[in-house]
Amino acid sequence: MKTPSILFLLLSLLPTWTQAQGIPVMDIAHIAFTVANGRTLDKQLDKLEEQVAVSYQIEQTVSDIFTLQDEYQQHLRQAESVRDLSWANLVESQAHALSIQPRLEAYVPAYENIETLKAAYQTLDGVGGALALYQSLDGFGSDSPLPQSIVALQQQLSALSVNRAAFDEMAYKKKLQVALSYNEVAGDLLEKAQQVSQALMVSQRFSMTEGERLSAIKQAHDYILQSMDLKLASDQLVLDVMQEAQASQSGPLKRYEHQLERQSLAQTPIHP
């Protein structure tokens, strides 16, 4: 913008330089048109001034739109706003659920002679593992011929019953663990329901549509119901375990009782 002002100076000096040589004249029509041109130029200037203002506004708005878009995309990538909810921390709130062990000996460490069952239970993949597990639980099948003698048969049966007892015990213990976990999760769900329904009510907390907000509130309600269901399920599991364990152990227990009775009878002297 420096050059034009210098130019002006030059141009305004121009008449003074040429003044001396010229005969003073006055071209009225020319002057009139030039003045009229000047009025037009003034109008144009006003319009341009307006145009500058509008362009500036447009530039600002577009730039705002860009920033908004960019910021929202950044917002979509952040996880901070949900991180501090206890929802996000599954590892702590679901400790029981996560601690279910895939290994058999975690539940029945005291059993002996169940190595094949343990190994079969350990391998999850493949037909071989499944067949081995079948073998150690069912015992008699196409791939194991029936034993030749009554003694061998009884041995096989007793090995089988040890396997079954170990397996049952593990299943019961695991079920109890699940029951406890349900109990824990029930409490956890209540807490989560509270927390999320509170967070959803706070303005500026989450950015979501009303539909999403409503469905999140519904989710919180569902959690309360689920929590009640889980409490019931937990109790039911414990009852189931009690019943099943009683049913499955009553046979061996009875036999053991009979054996003890026989022993004491055998040792009772006929003539005291």
Added chain:
Amino acid sequence: MITMKSNVDYLLTGLLLFLFTRAGWTQQVLPVQDRMLADTIAENASRNTQQAGYLTLISQLTQNTRDEVEATRELQYEYQDHLRQTQSTAGLTVSDQQSPQQSLSRVMVSADHLQDYRFAQPLSQAYRAVEEPIQKSQKLYDQLVPYKNTQVFTDLSSFTSFQQEQLQNRIVLEEMSSRRRVQLAQLFRQLAQSKIIQSEELQRRLTQDRAFSMTEAQRLEMLCRMQQYLGESQQLSTQADALLGQVSRPSRAKAHALNRFEQAQIRSVLAATPLFNH
């Protein structure tokens, strides 16, 4: 650029005028001087220069606007591309649907253990045959159910051998079913474990900045789903144990056969026991 050029134009015109007057070329023409005209033209020139300045400003602003609009469009395109990419979820174990599907189909293919028994050949054929459903079920019924209203037995031996055959067939079928149950139970346990791994992994990603681009509602929903996964995992592992528990009790036909075998063994021991031990 434009203003510079017009400035140069002004300068050139001024210089030319100056040179003309100095060089005396103006002597052939009559030099006149119209001060008023000169003043008004000079005013117009200043207005023109001002306009040029405004136009420069406008063009600058317009360029900026264009750049920003372009950047916004770019951002939109980028996001659309982002929506189309699968990279960010490709490595997740959740998106690995293939391995559970494969294991299931393996179970379905390999769990047909009917051929393990030599004597179950006809049953196996009936089971595998591609036939009309009614005919096939009729055949299976004939092989498995020990009574037939069309067949009349005249002697005891053919009756017992028929019963024997039926019993064997039932044992075979029950064994197949329980083997399949074991395999499915293993599959359940596999799924239970993978669900835990999946939910842990997802939870890590969901609470990590820049891993996923999603709204908070979606994030919350995913967290909900992980809660579900964990519950399902527990259910699956107890379900698997329940299935295995069913297997660990001998099936009816097998218990029957086993019982008879045990009694036969006892009878043979008794028969072989000498009456007098000397």
